[in-house]
Amino acid sequence: MTGGRILLVDDDDAIRTVVAHALKRAGHQVRTAASLGELAREMRSHPPDVLLTDVVLPDGDGIEQATRIVAEHPEMPVIVLSARNTLTTAVRANEAGAYDYLPKPFDLDTLTRTVAAALARRAANAGEQAPSEDASLPLIGRSPAMQDVYRVIARVVSNDLTVLVSGESGTGKELVARAIHDLGARRAAPFVPINMAAIPRDLIEAELFGHERGAFTGAAQRSAGRFEQAAGGTLFLDEIGDMPVEAQTRLLRVLQSGEFTTVGGARTIRADVRIVAATNRDLQQAVVTGQFREDLYYRLNVVPIALPALRERRGDIAELARHFLDRAAEAGLPRKTLDGAAVAALEAHDWPGNVRELENLMRRLAALSRDDHMGAAEVRATIGTAAPVADAVPDAGIDAAVHAMIERLARQEPRALDDGSLYTRVIAEVERPLIEAMLARHGGNQLRAARAMGLNRNTLRKRLDMLGIEVATGSFAASDG
């Protein structure tokens, strides 16, 4: 193969040496620079075919410089190497017109492959500007799995392609959808979410497309649907796998024709939205079983983004945990930190509820822990008391939590709704996290927890028995008598 002329800019001697060596072995001619000043000189004296640049350089920002270089030499692919492996860096690199972005540490095979591809695509490389402000970081995590996600996001923010985000519940699908909106050209227009699982099936079409007055019983006036509300912006179709088949057919027609008709009306409106859909179900499987239209699946799955479960990127747990503790402190809760063993305990947990579970846990710890520097024992004990209500409906009010509980019961045990047990069950479900939280807050001291709640200590004991709440004796203050 014929090699290319490569210029590598990095202030780290070790990286310059290792990368230059690998690229020379792959047949390229390599020159290096350790600063933007040296880069400028090299560009004049030895213009390269491909430029590889670090972001943080002693005399400035490599991406800003890359923007200028791409503007002047649109044919020259620029590859950004960065240890600041955040979504913002990936997006900035993309906006600067960079050909690719390689998070450090990268393996040398990936590097040589990327350089070979850049050389091959050299002619096709076009610059694209309009770098946006360094937005506050919406997504936390620098694991390789998240880097893949950032790269895909970076590639779709500058176009209107339909994106299908998949992943377990709580992995951040909605956050990704919002990031795509906030970083793209539609950011000034609304981001409108609609959750297919939360709306009665027969109202979904009216919700999506709007309805005219009198279109159906209860339609007292004309109402704009989400498509209309999102005009110019992004429509986020959450839990798309729960969409009834008739509504799927209608959605498909809208996506094909680019226009829609309101329910019960003859008005046809142009659909000017970017669609991001999300699912925590295996949609391909739903296609096989006939629950999801295959043609709609392909219309939505133009750019797939598969979000990893938190247990598949344990390296991100520490940073996420600290981020949520910071957020809790900003929200007025006491500022708490985690010791090393506490972080290890978090990393060992399996996180069935993913990032949302971690976020709830950190909030609970910030609110309840008595120590500012929290250890592993406390973290483990609090993981064990995961409150079902909080996990079911994050950030929603108590009404929503109770509705969710009733819906869950109706799904799991339909008879529970009319067998006379509902009141006791719901109260017990609320009572458990309340008692657990208060016990934790009072360091396991039953007397203090009982007093704080306005309960008699014996009543509390009985409730503990009834609810089967295990109390770790070691954590109890003996002097509560």
Ligand SMILES: Nc1ncnc2c1ncn2[C@@H]1O[C@H](COP(=O)(O)OP(=O)(O)OP(=O)(O)O)[C@@H](O)[C@H]1O
């Ligand atoms: N990478 C991340 N960085 C920071 N916060 C995150 C990240 N991923 C998720 N979160 C937070 O976790 C919570 C759950 O995220 P989100 O609602 O986007 O998940 P989801 O996959 O859409 O869940 P569901 O399928 O249950 O609707 C949110 O509060 C979100 O802000």
